[in-house]
Amino acid sequence: MSSHDAAPSRSRITTHVLDATSGRPAEGVAVALSVRDDGDGWRELDTAVTDADGRVSRIGPDEPAAGDYRLRFDTAAWFAGRGTPTFYPEVVLTFRVDDDGRHVHAPLLLSPFAYSTYRGS
Template sequence: MSRSQITTHVLDAARGTPAAGVAVELLRRGTGDEWTSLARAATDDDGRVNALGPERVAAGEYRLRFDTGAYFAAGGTRGFYPEVLITFTVDEEGRHHHVPILLSPFAYSTYRGS
């Protein structure tokens, strides 16, 4: 599969390394508050997921769910956030959306990547 329209990258800011093995789920909002799971993957050794869901997604609201609790537990670290949810809008079909996060046990941040 070539690169998905939606990709992510997780950097462990506390360790100063990519966060390998973080489970990530891509969801799409349906009618009302229903969310449908489209794909699941885990970050590679560089903390990236380039094959997450279809190559093209329709316009709409999407969500990335990062299983940060399991990631920190596997490293013997106690974290505050068991998961991180990033909800964002895809306005135009076919445009790449890169949604990275900087992660630590007690904080995270995100931005619209390129």
């Protein structure tokens, strides 16, 4: 099969969390995915927990519709489980899914008093 014959990749939403303090994957972080309703409200679609590599390989629908989504990371529980105080009890990443079939990867680099994110691939 040539690359021209390959099936198109399916859009999906993924994430991973890196503990920036230790430089290691953040295993066991609870994550919830929500979509913006027609109004200003949010509707939860799915939940997951990061694996040993700090990843959620799929959350939500296989092919999410275009719209605004958010990932909520329960950082308070994760840090509490390590006996570490944190300034951020949760981190919420809000992002847009376009109707272009592209994979959406939204990673989180996390420490007790700072976090960062970017659109990954």
